[in-house]
Amino acid sequence: MRNGRDILTVSGLNVAYGESKVLFDVGLRVRPDEIVACVGRNGAGKTTLLKSIAGFLVPTSGSIASDDTDLIGVAPYAVARMGIKYVPQDKKVFSDLTVRENLELASYVTKDYGWDRITGYFPKLRQLMDRKAGYLSGGERQMLMIGRAMLGSPKLLLVDEPTEGLAPSFVAHLKDVFLELSRTTALVIVEQNLPLVCAIAAKVYALNEGRVVAELSDRNEIRPDVCERHLQPTPGNGPGARAR
Amino acid sequence: MIGTHLLTSGIIFGLSIGSIYFLMTIGLSLCFGLMRIISLDQLLYYSLGAYVTYSVSLATGTLWLGILGGVLVAGAASRAVERLVFRRTYQRELTFSMITSFGILIGGVGIIKYFWGLVPRPVPVPIAAQLDILGTEVPVYRLVVIGIALAVYAGIWLFLHRTIIGKAIRAGIEDAEHVEGLGINVHRLFTITFVIAGSLSGLAGALHAPLIMVDPQMGLEVLAFAFMVVIIGGLGSIKGTLVSSLIVGQVISLGSLVYAPLAQMAPFAVMLLILLVRPTGLFGSALLKR
Amino acid sequence: MSWVGATIVRERTGAAQRIRASAAAIVAWWWGLVLAFALLASLRLFLPLPFLNEVVIFSIYTVGCNFLLGRVGFISFGQPAYLAVGAYAAAFYLYYFGNNAYVGILVGVAAGIAVALVVGPLFVRLRSDYFALINLALAVIIFYLMQKVLADITHGDNGLWFLTRLASTPVLDLTRPDRFFIFACLVGFAVWAFYKYLDDSVFGACCLAAKVNDDKLKFLGYSNFAIRLTAFVIANSTTALAGAMYAVYLGFVSPEITSPARAADPVVVTILGGAGTLYGPIVGSLTYTGMKDLISRVMVNWELVVGFLIVFIMLAGERGIWGTLQPRLQKLVRRMRAGTGADSGGERR
Numbered sequence: 106m107r108n109g110r111d112i113l114t115v116s117g118l119n120v121a122y123g124e125s126k127v128l129f130d131v132g133l134r135v136r137p138d139e140i141v142a143c144v145g146r147n148g149a150g151k152t153t154l155l156k157s158i159a160g161f162l163v164p165t166s167g168s169i170a171s172d173d174t175d176l177i178g179v180a181p182y183a184v185a186r187m188g189i190k191y192v193p194q195d196k197k198v199f200s201d202l203t204v205r206e207n208l209e210l211a212s213y214v215t216k217d218y219g220w221d222r223i224t225g226y227f228p229k230l231r232q233l234m235d236r237k238a239g240y241l242s243g244g245e246r247q248m249l250m251i252g253r254a255m256l257g258s259p260k261l262l263l264v265d266e267p268t269e270g271l272a273p274s275f276v277a278h279l280k281d282v283f284l285e286l287s288r289t290t291a292l293v294i295v296e297q298n299l300p301l302v303c304a305i306a307a308k309v310y311a312l313n314e315g316r317v318v319a320e321l322s323d324r325n326e327i328r329p330d331v332c333e334r335h336l337q338p339t340p341g342n343g344p345g346a347r348a349r
Numbered sequence: 350m351i352g353t354h355l356l357t358s359g360i361i362f363g364l365s366i367g368s369i370y371f372l373m374t375i376g377l378s379l380c381f382g383l384m385r386i387i388s389l390d391q392l393l394y395y396s397l398g399a400y401v402t403y404s405v406s407l408a409t410g411t412l413w414l415g416i417l418g419g420v421l422v423a424g425a426a427s428r429a430v431e432r433l434v435f436r437r438t439y440q441r442e443l444t445f446s447m448i449t450s451f452g453i454l455i456g457g458v459g460i461i462k463y464f465w466g467l468v469p470r471p472v473p474v475p476i477a478a479q480l481d482i483l484g485t486e487v488p489v490y491r492l493v494v495i496g497i498a499l500a501v502y503a504g505i506w507l508f509l510h511r512t513i514i515g516k517a518i519r520a521g522i523e524d525a526e527h528v529e530g531l532g533i534n535v536h537r538l539f540t541i542t543f544v545i546a547g548s549l550s551g552l553a554g555a556l557h558a559p560l561i562m563v564d565p566q567m568g569l570e571v572l573a574f575a576f577m578v579v580i581i582g583g584l585g586s587i588k589g590t591l592v593s594s595l596i597v598g599q600v601i602s603l604g605s606l607v608y609a610p611l612a613q614m615a616p617f618a619v620m621l622l623i624l625l626v627r628p629t630g631l632f633g634s635a636l637l638k639r
Numbered sequence: 640m641s642w643v644g645a646t647i648v649r650e651r652t653g654a655a656q657r658i659r660a661s662a663a664a665i666v667a668w669w670w671g672l673v674l675a676f677a678l679l680a681s682l683r684l685f686l687p688l689p690f691l692n693e694v695v696i697f698s699i700y701t702v703g704c705n706f707l708l709g710r711v712g713f714i715s716f717g718q719p720a721y722l723a724v725g726a727y728a729a730a731f732y733l734y735y736f737g738n739n740a741y742v743g744i745l746v747g748v749a750a751g752i753a754v755a756l757v758v759g760p761l762f763v764r765l766r767s768d769y770f771a772l773i774n775l776a777l778a779v780i781i782f783y784l785m786q787k788v789l790a791d792i793t794h795g796d797n798g799l800w801f802l803t804r805l806a807s808t809p810v811l812d813l814t815r816p817d818r819f820f821i822f823a824c825l826v827g828f829a830v831w832a833f834y835k836y837l838d839d840s841v842f843g844a845c846c847l848a849a850k851v852n853d854d855k856l857k858f859l860g861y862s863n864f865a866i867r868l869t870a871f872v873i874a875n876s877t878t879a880l881a882g883a884m885y886a887v888y889l890g891f892v893s894p895e896i897t898s899p900a901r902a903a904d905p906v907v908v909t910i911l912g913g914a915g916t917l918y919g920p921i922v923g924s925l926t927y928t929g930m931k932d933l934i935s936r937v938m939v940n941w942e943l944v945v946g947f948l949i950v951f952i953m954l955a956g957e958r959g960i961w962g963t964l965q966p967r968l969q970k971l972v973r974r975m976r977a978g979t980g981a982d983s984g985g986e987r988r
Contacts, residue, residue: 159530161526161529161530180529180534180536181526181529181530182529182530182531182532182533182534182535185529185530185531185532186532190530190531190532191530193527193530197524197527199519199520199523199524199527199528200523201519201520201523202516202519202520206516207520209513209516210513210516210517210520210528210531210533211531211532213513213517213533214531214532214533215532253531257532
């Protein structure tokens with residue numbers, strides 16, 4: 106089911122850590138300049154999904170393609186160079202390097218030194234340039250991570266739980282940044298913060314125990330309560346069918 | 350009471366030993382920090398550096414050409430090993446790299462025996478001159494060794510803090526996966542780091558050669574000391590390596606002034622004590638993995 | 640009344656069946672051990688005695704290292720340390736105090752247990768690489784201690800000679816190599832039975848679990864430290880036993896047994912045989928000693944072979960000789976058993 110217009114197509118994806126299977130037959134499609142959200146409880150496999158797309162995990166079966174290029178088996182750094190950037194959880198930045206140096210690393214690879222664009226999105230970073238990233242607060246780190254990923258004008262950003270542990274003002278700021286970004290970059294956002302994603306996402310995939318249990322693309326259905334309903338644990342049997 | 354003469358020469362001697370140990374162990378520390386492997390084969394590049402120095406200086410008459418040769422051969426050898434052995438196995442657990450690199454070290458002893466034979470050989474000291482410091486005669490060569498080690502430390506520091514590749518390596522020491530996510534080819538970083546490590550180990554062997562006799566087992570004999578330095582300083586920390594090699598050098602040197610038989614043993618006792626208090630060494634990073 | 644009679648008949652046949660079943664279980668458990676050591680003893684017909692004695696003692700030396708690596712996940716580059724502890728303890732006793740070889744061996748083992756209990760609590764807390772190297776450091780310390788520091792009582796590099804002091808021992812005269820071989824095989828049999836028992840016990844399972852995922856084990860309520868410490872003491876006491884046996888067999892001890900160059904031996908044999916397998920040390924020891932013998936007649940460059948062998952084995956899956964053979968043999972045995980109708984119940988060797 107390949108559509109030339111899709112920036113990312115995942116289908117029939119099965120991923121396992123050694124013997125334990127984590128993702129079962131997962132599929133999703135992302136169009137250019139679209140915000141797609143992936144929601145689910147802890148352990149549902151959201152991070153595994155992003156890591157597989159980014160090339161850090163090799164699936165046992167299935168396909169991942171972007172612009173008609175097969176991504177499976179491609180080394181993570183090559184995936185990044187193709188314009189698909191992964192922004193991990195846990196707000197990990199390179200603590201021993203300064204903010205400036207963190208950005209330098211990204212600029213070096215992408216040859217994009219247009220930092221004004223980044224500081225346009227995150228003005229605070231301008232003041233923090235010479236501070237060691239280890240001394241930044243959680244919100245500042247998140248800004249740095251996203252700002253760093255934006256260098257090189259990626260076509261797709263895979264963002265893993267960006268608002269976790271952040272103050273509401275930061276969350277609101279990020280929401281505006283994401284909306285603004287989506288004009289030039291597609292986004293796949295993994296989140297537990299349902300109100301946020303329901304406000305900005307054009308499509309929501311609900312993941313439960315490694316399976317896609319719902320795909321919401323109707324604006325009326327993209328609401329926190331609808332998502333909650335789909336994310337209820339399936340009683341009794343593990344391999345539950347799609348909830349709809 | 351030890352006189353200033355003995356003390357001065359003891360301290361200088363200790364500094365020069367410490368310098369050699371420092372050069373020998375940066376490689377180990379770097380390889381662990383970035384690639385999370387224990388590269389015991391660094392001791393092989395140390396031996397190769399010493400032996401090539403011996404041969405080239407015998408052939409050309411200059412030690413310095415010999416040292417250059419030693420460093421180059423060591424670097425080349427480490428590149429070959431990285432490509433053939435380690436490249437595919439970075440994800441494996443620590444014991445894998447320990448045992449495999451140990452095998453390479455032992456095999457390397459065999460190679461050295463094959464090319465150079467069993468008999469220990471002396472290497473001529475390039476600078477026979479002595480300098481008078483505080484009333485003691487100190488061999489200039491030892492001062493040169495100390496100087497080179499300091500220059501290397503400065504060079505490494507500049508490399509890691511002022512060049513983009515160095516910064517990438519420092520970032521990789523924190524989180525190599527994350528660096529790859531930025532689009533940087535970490536495998537090339539690994540190779541670069543491994544070759545730098547091997548070359549520095551070769552330099553250590555090359556500089557050490559005139560001070561001792563080269564013999565095929567030299568890598569194995571010095572293995573315990575090298576690791577002791579790294580453990581005390583903490584695997585993965587350059588600063589730690591510098592500090593601990595200085596400490597070990599002084600303990601061995603000054604210790605032998607006090608009570609010779611214990612001198613060789615004392616650093617190990619120090620290491621045991623330090624590990625009691627800090628199980629990852631003075632500056633080592635605590636890894637969650639076992 | 641008939642149903643009482645029937646019950647009694649049923650009970651009698653039930654009991655007979657139970658006895659047969661437990662007899663079968665006993666045979667199943669022991670037959671591997673008996674076969675292995677019978678084979679080993681039969682080698683006496685083909686191979687020279689000194690070689691075989693060396694092999695048996697070396698196997699016992701290695702089984703501790705094998706256990707640590709294969710079951711607990713720690714490699715130690717310093718096994719010579721504990722070998723030396725056992726050897727020198729036995730030597731001190733036999734040189735200065737008594738002349739009974741049996742007692743000497745017991746002294747060696749006791750010393751091994753003592754040292755392991757002293758250093759164990761520190762060592763087992765360390766990460767695997769520090770663990771490997773601190774054992775190496777201990778080996779070096781002991782080397783220098785015996786060579787220089789305590790040279791007055793150890794006679795340094797000259798070593799302690801007590802062969803002539805050894806008295807003939809009752810039952811098996813250990814001063815005679817052929818009797819010693821019988822003794823060594825018996826000791827080996829006992830050691831292997833012990834390790835096999837460990838493997839099958841809850842403790843063995845805990846060790847494996849600690850190697851694979853020690854966090855989970857902690858959550859189950861087990862103390863990783865206690866498990867590792869116990870394994871450490873057991874493994875190194877076995878090594879000390881080998882050391883004491885070396886001392887008695889050779890009749891002398893010198894610091895050379897714990898020189899840094901010797902650190903390779905148990906590691907190589909463990910990998911060669913197959914880490915974590917029960918009979919790996921015997922297979923590895925036979926192969927290593929044999930190879931050393933053969934190859935050193937042809938090449939001086941013995942290290943080249945060993946080195947590349949280690950690298951090759953590690954890159955080819957780390958299973959070693961017995962590690963590769965054993966699963967295949969097991970399949971073969973199962974197939975044969977299935978053919979005859981009985982099932983051994985998946986005995987692990």
